[in-house]
Amino acid sequence: MARDMCTEVRIEAFNSLAKMQRVSGGVLLQSLSKKIIKTDTGSASSVKGKKLPPKLSFPCAAGIFAHGVEDEFYQVRTVACKTLGALAKLSNQYAQKALDLLMDMMNDDTEAVRLQTLQTLFDMATYGCLSMQEKHMHMFLGILMDANIVVRNAVWRKIRR
Template sequence: MREELGGDGDQMDWVILHLSSMARDMCTEVRIEAFNALAKIQRVSEGVLLQSLSKKIIKTNTGSASSIKGKKLPPKLSFRCAAGIFAQGVQDEFNQVRTVACKTLGALAKLSNQYAQKALDLLMDMMNDDTEAVRRQTLQTLFDMSTYGCLSMQEKHMHMVLIINIMYLVSLAY
């Protein structure tokens, strides 16, 4: 397989694309485990990372969404597999999936500053989640991203962070 994909980095992209397709599985437990596995990834191409945030298919360096560094992917495996998995994950009907998708967003943020900035928009939306566990994980994820040094909060997000923190502190008082 190493010759087919061109090396370890390409193999990791291939693994991520497979995990991304599993993140769309009908079974909740499979989606949870797929996001948990994605959180453990240590390297991946930025193109695959960015594609996981965007539902719109992003053109790669080679001009094809079905290749990695010029090598053809198997027919059922392309960058399209990663398209928008986090947008779907944070909107999943089950709060367990939303929680682990949030955690995974933060874990992958340390791999790319551009990814971290785009992930921040999804995380800000999660601050309004109906479930307290998801909101807590979102705050933990933002804290972890700041610890990694990859959180650059934009002014438009500061208002939301302050409101949520105040609400959280008030809830602790009662």
């Protein structure tokens, strides 16, 4: 549904994803990457002498957020951004990889998307799942000089908290 032709369906899909309480780490990580991530080396494992099938990958989750943050409609990008932050509470590894997508969203053409990105980063910091890396600092500091005064003021308010 995150790739549906109807904008409203895509928005609702991301809104629904934000409400998830438990999701496997494999599915979360797969949702950030368009490439299928293998969860097993391909060999079958055994438990008490019984062979088990190899773990399944999650191709249906592949790139959901990569598509969401690149959507042509800013409303979908905004909700995808919000959902990235909501799911970041579930996994630190996911939060670190989601940060790459969020930093790219700081350059979005739409003010609403940039403001939601700031709110998402603030929420992640509040929940203790934001660990800013040096490679992201130039992007974060660049938003302090944003051409839009609303965005600049929002950044300063968030920093002062």
